[in-house]
Amino acid sequence: MARSQGINKELSNVMNEMWKLDVNRMRPGIDYKINLQGKAGFVSEGSNHARDSARAPLFSYVNDDKLKSMDTYAHFIKLLDNYETSTGVAEQVTKEELQENNLFLDAILKTEVMKCAHRYLVSKGRAQSDQAQFKRQLYDMWFKLYHRDRNGGEDSCGFEHVFVGETKYGKEFMGLHNWVQFYLQEKLSHVDYKGYKARDKKDTPDEDDHVLNLQFSWNGLIKPVGSCFIGVSPEFEVALFTIVFLLSDERVTNVTVKVDEYLMVIVVYRHGRSIGTSYPKMISSNNRDL
Template sequence: MPKGRTINQELSTIFNELWRLDVNRMTPGIDYTISVQGRASFVSQGSHVVQDHASQPLFSNVNESKLRNITTFSRFMTLLDNYERSTGMTERVTADELTEMSLFLDAILETQVMKRAHQYLVRKGQSSSDLRLFKNQLNLIWFHLYHRQRNTGLDSCGFEHVFVGETKSGTEIIGFHNWVQFYLQEKSRHLDYKGYKTRVQDLPDQDDHVLNLQFSWHGVVKPAGSAFIGTSPEFEMAVFTIVFLMSTERSTTVVVNIDQCQMELVVVRHGRSLGTAYPKLLSSNSRHVSQHAR
């Protein structure tokens, strides 16, 4: 394996444990169906002209009653309209929005996924066993507002960047690594999926839990993005929080195996808060497994 591609066995073990505990995860082909379609072309950042290699949406269906009825998903969705899309625009947080953040954190802290992540971080000396202090720590990592663009007000936070997405100078999409936001924006016709991004020999599969993709959002193109597919908000936050707290580097990349996928997890700090976090699929054995299972 080339340097930097050594699999982190310890993190793979804890993440697979979290994966098994993620009872709120959606099941491909049952709770949602994706259509990966064609391979996206190379596009440079800031380009508005892009060939569309996917005539259909990425999501052909999603079980919306599950999204509404699973508390962590429903509380997650209430947060998606709380932010200014463009960096450089000062975020104004209302009392209602602070309540929504608090309720969302309460919901994820009640899940087995986040309880196990918390237990692991306490054992590693990265978190207090006091649940209230751990909630404050999550709040600082994910919701603390900071300057992403200089000479402006507080215009960004980790949650907005990773889960909601932002635009920079009106010509660039930054962040936006969440499948629920992708589905909702696609459904409301603000987003157009352009195709998947992989090397020629790695064809994605509708069962893959991570997808590298290209899309446009409000007319701005993201040449290459990536997201977990079907996972719960608590799983994604648990995984990225662990990577964030287990490293003091400004930028951290770890290679892990989760279920049938080998992926890079990239986390970038912004002081004591999260700058960005995303998965990048390296390879997947899901189709071999599913073929044997048929």
């Protein structure tokens, strides 16, 4: 499963089942509202300058009460301030942070989304049926620290890169593929949304889309193209990326799936037995093209 040119129907079926089970997904136009504004421009490699095609934030409204009251989101948000931003700076994990990691995994493992993912992985021989063993497997994939920068200590993990974001030498911005972190950082004025990235003139996203390709800066560092799910629950993202990671032994996996109306490539990079990065890459948001 190193690379998939056509739609992977089996994985699409599993992910659509998880999509239907994702009762914690936020509803566009009700639980949150986004303001797409203009189409983002080209950014040359190594540049930290981009035309701003969006004067207003991406998120014009999010139901904060709902965000903080749902169990998996509440535990997820507690993890977002547990990391050193820069690679090369060794992470110091406290007992409290270890407990927060475990409580988050406990919370998502109770959801039907993760139960579905677990059943599927057991059926493929990629996970043990015992939930405690599966939790340890998830912990190693997402939270076990490793060296991203060879010059420093254990400075990174899959969760930090994918869901929190990090910088390289203070000059390059990596990761941050999560909408909750994007929204919270935008509220703090750390994220500056620059506009959406469309595949072509016929493929413009709309405010109801749950997958977007975006351009933005984080603490002054540009992300020329960043892609993420919008509104989906933390458990859905963890489940989806976990499945793709565990089904493949390749260093880089690209698999094409159709989830709901969205045709996308799920990209997962392996860092030993842990996730290096993972994100969805939108191919088309126009249902008529699928």
